[in-house]
Amino acid sequence: MAAIRYDAAAAEAYRRAREIPRDGLTAWRAAIGASARLAPGMTVLDVGAGTGAFATAFRDWYGVRVLAVEPADAMRALVPADDRIEVVAGRAESLPLPDGCADAAWLGSVLHHLADLDAAAHELRRVLRPGGRVLVRNAFPGRCSRDLRVRFFPETAAGIDDYPGVERVCAAFAAAGFTRLSLESLPQQNAPTLAEFADRIRRDADSKLASLGDARFEAGMARLRSAAAADPAAPATSWMDLLVLG
Numbered sequence: 001m002a003a004i005r006y007d008a009a010a011a012e013a014y015r016r017a018r019e020i021p022r023d024g025l026t027a028w029r030a031a032i033g034a035s036a037r038l039a040p041g042m043t044v045l046d047v048g049a050g051t052g053a054f055a056t057a058f059r060d061w062y063g064v065r066v067l068a069v070e071p072a073d074a075m076r077a078l079v080p081a082d083d084r085i086e087v088v089a090g091r092a093e094s095l096p097l098p099d100g101c102a103d104a105a106w107l108g109s110v111l112h113h114l115a116d117l118d119a120a121a122h123e124l125r126r127v128l129r130p131g132g133r134v135l136v137r138n139a140f141p142g143r144c145s146r147d148l149r150v151r152f153f154p155e156t157a158a159g160i161d162d163y164p165g166v167e168r169v170c171a172a173f174a175a176a177g178f179t180r181l182s183l184e185s186l187p188q189q190n191a192p193t194l195a196e197f198a199d200r201i202r203r204d205a206d207s208k209l210a211s212l213g214d215a216r217f218e219a220g221m222a223r224l225r226s227a228a229a230a231d232p233a234a235p236a237t238s239w240m241d242l243l244v245l246g
């Protein structure tokens, strides 16, 4: 699958096209709150923080401090740093952080970008305090049929087949001392309607869509526009997995 190079244009496209509106994440807020055992003042590590959409959500939802680790300069530049969001240049495989500095870690749509999953799992064990949980939000092979992109662009499922699977991820984390605690699919509302979702789609912001040829991309857009016209009030609901390890 074509990798996205997160330069300034791609970072801005990501911010505009891929960040989920905060009010579309109600189920995620509840599920994270139930499983992460967060309290105000704790520190959450956001690994592969991108433009900071989840860093700001964690700060606002749970009153925590966030260490937002992100390798791409252009993505980091868009993270709204403040007294509770510290932005750090770095990669999951070699975190530039001291031992035991965080109470939980969040990896949002980043697993499939990692060059070395095993090294990342060991780094997370090192920087998390005992009992700290790792929350992984990702598409997994064989579990992505309710992803809106897969629904309208079915060829994207083949790309997700190359992502690390649930068992592979759990094995990497088990070797680093983590146990699988839960796995659930959660809904998110990408846009109020399918038409608005279609308007927001940017191929250059999404490695799955960027990999499609023109004909397949246009065919998917036609399917999406047709579904939007058939049911104008239908919300653009997509599903992704939350895997919790601890």
Ligand SMILES: C[S@@+](CC[C@H](N)C(=O)[O-])C[C@H]1O[C@@H](n2cnc3c(N)ncnc32)[C@H](O)[C@@H]1O
Pocket (backbone or CB within 6 Å): 006, 019, 047, 048, 049, 050, 051, 052, 053, 054, 069, 070, 071, 072, 075, 090, 091, 092, 093, 107, 108, 109, 110, 113, 114, 115
């Ligand atoms: C699809 S974006 C997700 C951004 C954000 N977590 C979100 O959910 O909006 C993937 C991010 O992972 C970052 N990334 C790529 N390789 C990485 C690595 N080895 N360690 C940490 N982050 C990485 C990319 O630069 C990019 O910002």
